Amino acid sequence: MPNAAAIVTAALLVIGDEILSGRTKDKNIGYVADYLTALGIDLREVRVVPDDETEIVDALNALRARYSYVFTTGGIGPTHDDITADCVAKAFGVGISHDERAVAMLRERYANAEDLTEARLRMARIPHGADLVENPISKAPGFRIGNVIVMAGVPSIMQAMLDAVAPTLRTGVKMQSVSIDTRALPEGLYGTALGAVQKEHPGVVIGSYPSFDGKRFTNQIVVRARDEAVLAAAAAAVEAMLSRLESERAEKP
Structure with missing residues (x-):
């Protein structure tokens, strides 16, 4: 079994009034x-917060x-409500000013x-001590300070x-998964038995996911684990459980 040191975790902080109001539909989380x-x-974890200094910090x-x-995503543009960089600086207790590296990047575009207006120069304000994250599309960079990556x-x-920063990230043992069709068995029939399988296999994460196509419900069980042997054993237990329930259902008059 992989130990805790082999597990690398992350959170995503989505910043913007426009997300919370529904004006902009987030396409970044997935x-x-x-x-x-x-x-x-x-x-x-994913959090969505408004353009509010206290909330962001x-x-x-x-x-x-x-x-x-x-x-983090959002809030590093040229307008007055783009306050993410200032909030990150406050959270880390460092100063913020125009970064000559970022200014040079903007001069490539403008x-x-x-x-290169005053508003556009706002995008070159970087917390002191941060490394820049390249932006090949519009040149205005993101940045990284400590374990926070601002995009x-x-x-x-x-x-x-994300492509630019990915090679610098520490990574862990990848989570693997197996998807199992429930053979038209409803969740209400296998729910208790699935819970028992989960208890017997503490090294895995098991979820049941229903979907509706407009006419009928279908279900899929997903088994996830970092260890291949553990994953295979849990998946086999789920398959056996479903087969047993399917047989019992067929035997009923």
Whole structure:
């Protein structure tokens, strides 16, 4: 069994009034979850907070103390409500100012001095001591300080930043999974027995996921573990449980 040192965890902090109001539909959570899982990093928590300094600072301090990494999306643009960088600086107790490295990156995009407006220069304000995260799309960088990685909210830019930072991340043993069709057995029939299987296999995570196609419900059981042998044993136990219940159901008059 992998030990705790082999497990790397993360949280995602989504920042923006527009997300909470429904004005913008988040497209980053699922992408980040898939991406980190593939790397061997467990996304354990997602929080969504408004563009409010206290809310952002409190969430950052809570999450960075709890997880290996905290990724943030949103709030690093050129307008007055883009306050993420200032909040990160406050959370870490460091200063913030225009970073010459970031300014140079912006000058690559805005060759004419008059185009590099005061508002755009806001995107070059970086907490002191942070490393920059490259943004090949619009040049305005993200940054990393401690275990916090700050990225844009625009999906294509966020994805590019995630690609840029990924090689520098510590990763753990990847979680593996097996999906098992329940053969049309309803959750109410196998729920208790599935709970018993879970108790017998503490090294795995077992979930039951129903779906509805507009006409009927179908269910799928997903078994997840880091150890292949443990995973195989638990999956076999689930299959045996379903076969037994299926047989008992068929025998009933």
